[in-house]
Amino acid sequence: MSLRHALLALLEAGPMTGYELAKQFDQSADRVWHAPHPQIYTELRKLEGEELVAADEQPRGTKAVKRAYRLTPAGEGELRRWVSEVEAPAAVRDAVYLKATYFEYAEPDVVRRQFELHRAHHQEQLQRWERHVAQLRAHETELLQRRLAHAPEADHEAIVAYKVHVYQGMAERARTEIAWAERGLELVKKLSG
Template sequence: MSLRHAILTLLETEPASGYDIVKHFKQSLGYFWNAKHQQVYQELRRLSDEGWLLCVEQAQSDKPDKKVYSISPSGRAELKRWLAEPAAPNTLNDALLVKLYAGALAEPAELRVEMARHRAIHQDTLDSLQDIEQQYLELDPAEQARQRLPYLTLRRGILGERAWLAWADEVEAELAARAEQLNAEAFDK
């Protein structure tokens, strides 16, 4: 997936300014697709240059004019073309997993601290996702039906975070056992 298709996806639902798009990334897509502020604005310029976006400037009384983008017919055609393509499998580059893989060289206490730090991050993410889920569940049935596919991406995030936390329990148990073993070996010496 590319940033351009994520932006087209966001603009398919409603026109938005660059600021609004960045905000959407942080509040929704950001859980599974990250983009920096500068990247979004650069891509908006490219998409406009390619004719995939329309841009209207809105005057603001005490600020510079605001550019509001919407998807053009050719942008919608590109989004439909992209949606028909097979998606590449997700790749994973996770430094924490590399550290655990080489964990025999590390002190269990150091790895436990690192795991606790990551656990807190994943728990915070799960809490945020569950808050969003609650908002979805409070929608009227017609709006829930309209938002069903985005909701299913949310469910994927929730299930992924729950699975990560369950896995972290397994890692913590192993690290605790290793710490006990090292303490017993040190005591025997």
């Protein structure tokens, strides 16, 4: 049920069309809560049905209309209720770690490729998180600018600081995975050499 709250949080920055919302989602919440676009549109229709968001029709060019979604007071309330509810720790479901538990069945070359892929993926993620932290600190993301534009000055520090804390945490996670993959590569070398 986290997707709906991510969408409500995005709309807190200001009204957006479904297309804009999906685009903003990809550049922010998707990094900690992945969801494909069709799922976003489905959830948005549900939120509209429950009157947590409302759509305003706006002209697009001279002939078409576009629907811009905005948070309703009920949606704003639901967002605050969710944030104020302490989240239970999630169960682990990690296919790479599960598979690695049985790596004795695999050829050393497969094991090596798995650890190399893991390292490369998390190196890429690490760069992404570090770039995002730098952008947040410089108030460079569009979403953050929109949010800060209508938030009380007194809240600005917290708005930026919690986001930075999350993405620094993601960077630390990536470093932990890179180190795990590197120890894995040493292990396969030792076992097969």
